[in-house]
Amino acid sequence: xxxLYDIPAPAKLNLFLHITGLRADGYHLLQSAFMLIDWCDxxxxxxxxxxxxxxxxxxxxxxxDDLCLRAAKALQTASACSLGxxxxxxxxxxxxxxxxxxxxxxxxxxLALNRLWKLGWTHKQLAEIGLQLGADVPFFLLGQHAxxxxxxxxxxxxxLPAARFAVLKPDAGLDTRSVFAHPMLExxxxxxxxxxxxxxxxxxxxxxxQPVAELLCPAVGQSIAWLTSKGLQxxxxxxxxxxxxxxxxxxxxxxxxxxxxxRVCNSLEAHPLQGWC
Numbered sequence: 001x002x003x004l005y006d007i008p009a010p011a012k013l014n015l016f017l018h019i020t021g022l023r024a025d026g027y028h029l030l031q032s033a034f035m036l037i038d039w040c041d042x043x044x045x046x047x048x049x050x051x052x053x054x055x056x057x058x059x060x061x062x063x064x065d066d067l068c069l070r071a072a073k074a075l076q077t078a079s080a081c082s083l084g085x086x087x088x089x090x091x092x093x094x095x096x097x098x099x100x101x102x103x104x105x106x107x108x109x110x111l112a113l114n115r116l117w118k119l120g121w122t123h124k125q126l127a128e129i130g131l132q133l134g135a136d137v138p139f140f141l142l143g144q145h146a147x148x149x150x151x152x153x154x155x156x157x158x159x160l161p162a163a164r165f166a167v168l169k170p171d172a173g174l175d176t177r178s179v180f181a182h183p184m185l186e187x188x189x190x191x192x193x194x195x196x197x198x199x200x201x202x203x204x205x206x207x208x209x210q211p212v213a214e215l216l217c218p219a220v221g222q223s224i225a226w227l228t229s230k231g232l233q234x235x236x237x238x239x240x241x242x243x244x245x246x247x248x249x250x251x252x253x254x255x256x257x258x259x260x261x262x263r264v265c266n267s268l269e270a271h272p273l274q275g276w277c
Contacts, residue, residue, distance in 0.1 A: 003047040008040040009108040011099040016205030018189040036268040048084035058090040067106035096173025098238025107140030143274030170219035
């Protein structure tokens with residue numbers, strides 16, 4: 001083996017998430033603002049000359065055909081590349097949290113292999129593959145905070161003030177499909193505009209998925225209640241079970257209850273791999 005990279009794959013927070021409609025094909029229309037944070041997985045890549053794509057789980061076990069493998073195989077097929085890769089994945093971002101961990105891993109995989117395999121693909125080419133893997137992958141390829149519309153594919157880069165957050169993830173996770181398929185989910189929130197969001201980016205809107213999520217996973221409501229008890233304004237991120245609250249300057253949070261993981265995160269100025277294609 002030769003040529004290697006050790007690179008991060010950062011998570012994201014949905015500062016708000018509005019469901020504005022439902023397409024005829026069953027996909028939900030949404031508006032959101034995605035913010036990159038410094039809670040990261042770490043990925044290790046080593047080029048293989050035999051064309052094989054292999055994976056090693058360095059923390060907890062992942063599904064047999066996770067998004068990293070799917071991303072590598074999709075890029076290898078689309079580019080007709082004869083090289084392979086061995087991928088080591090040190091997970092830190094929890095699954096089913098609504099923080100985009102798997103999608104971020106896939107995006108970092110595409111960016112790393114584009115360089116390691118010397119493909120020279122453009123951002124547009126990688127994003128076309130990324131969208132086939134998952135709606136959030138193009139965001140992580142974009143490399144900066146974004147206003148998100150459509151089914152998640154329409155991205156407008158935005159600037160956000162630096163901030164610090166308490167992110168709380170209960171042990172229980174949430175399945176995205178179950179949340180979006182729930183009959184009680186409201187799907188008719190009116191359209192927002194970026195200027196309205198920009199006036200109060202960390203207090204704007206709501207997460208329309210949160211009421212359904214609290215029904216399906218009571219730990220979501222318990223996590224929000226715990227942050228609220230600290231005098232913080234909490235909400236759910238994405239369609240997973242993690243919740244977050246902005247922290248005032250010099251504000252400290254205590255250790256979370258035993259069935260929850262608490263992490264203090266900072267916003268990132270940009271994705272660590274921004275400009276890699």
